[in-house]
Amino acid sequence: MDLSRLAEIERCALALASAAKSLAEYYSRQVPDTNADAHAHAHPSSASKSPSMDTSSGFLFVAPTAPETVHRARRVVLGNATKLQSLVRQPKDFLQQLANQTQLLACLHWLGEFQVLACIPLKGSVPVQDVAALTGVPESVLLRVVRMASTAGFLCEPPEHPRHVAHTSLSADFVTEPLLADAASFLAGTLAPAALNMAATTRRHGKPGGPEQSAFSLISQTQKSPVPLAFSVACEQQPRLQRQWAAYRRSSAETHESGVAEALSRLDWSGWSSACIVEALGPLHRNNRYTYEPCPSTMARHLAARYGSQVEITIQFLRGPASDSSASHAQTVPSPPSPPLPGAILQHRSAGQPQNIRHAALYVLHWQDWAYLLPPPPSAGSNVGAALKSELTAELQAHLGIMRENRTATLVVAMRLLPDAAADNSIDRDPSVEAVARACDLTLLQLANSAMLHVGEVVDLIQSVEGGGGRLVVVSRAKAEATNEVVALGVKFQAV
Structure with a gap:
């Protein structure tokens, strides 16, 4: 018998019990009175945004406004x-x-x-027969689908109303938040088929090649389009696919961005000479034909909420290099929108151009690997990974002079990172967190033969940037408290 395995089971059980107790204490303070609870039971979705139990499904719902300790306990x-x-x-x-x-x-x-979801009222229940008639699907099949989905808390068949269907807090969100519905459509209609074709792709091409040899490209071949399409080209031709991919990416990135925000919010500002933060988000614009709506990251919002007017925040939206093939069709990129954060300054800057703000205490380089899957294909040949490394290196070079002049400043590189192999067996390793990272990595492989970078790869890349009598060095690794994953790297200039 493996005693270490038994000890791990006990440790996990104790941690789960402690967190569950914290959740129970929170919910006990939020439980509505008996009459209100009875009303919620009769009208399940009316309680869909309540921070207490969703009585329609027995599932607990944590409101976005709940304290961070509650969200941490849930995780x-x-x-x-x-x-x-x-x-x-x-x-x-x-x-x-x-x-x-x-x-x-x-x-x-x-x-x-x-x-189907749009045909079910957000409040109360409706006969399955009526929904089937509205949507033109067989009633018997609809009922079977509803009953299967309800095992995961998605829709429900109220016990007091057999053969009726009602929303739960989970399913109602897919009606009120179109982004979730688009993300689900992408997962089922594009990503799952591509993932299941990964074996066929390996059998045909062997080692991963260019984006046009990905698993997605294999399933993109049809009678109407016999030539395999790179994912970026398919997005260019199919706005619906591009919208669904953006929705899926945003839904999967929220946890990482929250981790970055939480890690940086623990910084001690008392000894800093400046209260200026510059966050560079990139690359958001890979050409001038496609403008992806810029918005402040979760990190910027958290810091603005915590420090308010004490901190000057500038958000820079980085334009990636445009491909030659798209230059003739270029349109003018609109000016940055009005600042969505009180006191925040928004700018556009070309990726790789020298940083123009020289007095900040903190520079945050928020690099987004998903941008390399959007049109047009990467300019650095057909290799998506090479384009990512090349443009990230150029942006690090753009900050080298600033870091040399201002030795008190810190540069933070924040991006999704794969854990190094040495950390895989850590006692603090959370398989659910690692699974998210590994799933993101395989998604990039299946869609475009791309890959996420390991922590060690990014460290080596950063420390290869040198000039002016010194180089950049990684001095810290910021971990999200809730997940223990490395979400950002702290960088300083070191004289040689």
Whole structure:
């Protein structure tokens, strides 16, 4: 018997129990009175945004406005539940879980294709027969789909109203937040088919090549389009696909951005000579034909909320290099919108051009690898990864002079990073967090033969930037408190 495995089970169980107790204490303070609870039970979705239990499904809903400690407790519960499952799960349990997740994805796709969710009122329930008539689907199939989806808290069949369907807090969000519906459509209609074709792609091409040899390109071949399409080209030709990809990317990036914000909010400002922060978001514009709506990151919003007028925040939206093929079709990029944060300054700057703000205490380089999957294809040949490294290096060079002149300033490189192999067996490793990172990495492979960078790769890349009698060095690794993942690297100038 593996005693270390038993100890790990006990440790996870204790951590889960402690976090669950914190959640229970929070919910006990939020429980509505008996009459209100009875009303919520009769009208499930009316309580969909309540911070207490969703009585329609038995699932707990944490409001966005809940304290950060509550959100952290929820993540601890999920993370340790995942660990416990991996420790005690048998092979047949693993297969059954895969089967369940497959059917849930199929149900979500089916509901979206027939616009079923929009036909269910947000308050109260409606006969399944009526929804079937409105959407033109067989009643028997709709009922089976609803009952499968309800096992995950998505829709419900109220016990007091058999053969009726009602929204839960989870499913209602997919009606009120179109981004979620678009993300689900991308997952089911594009990413899942591409993922399942990964084996066929390897069999055909072997080692990953250019974007036009990806798993997505393989499934893009049809009678109407016999030539395989790179994902960026498909997005260029299909605005709906581009919108769905953007929605999926935004939904999957929220946890990382929150981690960056939380890690940087722990900085001690008392000894800093300046209260100026510059955040460079890039590359948002890969040419002038496609303008992706710029918006402040979660980090900027958190810092503005915490420090208010004490901190001067400038947000720079970086334009990536335009490809020659698109130059003749270029349109003027609109001016930056009005600052969405009180006192924030917004600018556009070309990626790789020298940083024009020289007095900041903190420069945050927020690099977004997903931008390399948008049109046009990368300018640095056909290799997406090479383009990412090349443009990131150029932006680091753009800050080298500033860091040499202002030795008290700190440059923070914030981006999604894969854990190094040495850290994979850490006792603090959260498999649910690592699974998200690994899923993102495989998504880039399947869509464009790209890849996320490991922590060590980015450290080496940063420390290869030199000039002016010194070089950039990584002096710290910022970890998100809730997940223990490295979300950013602190950089200083070191004289040689």
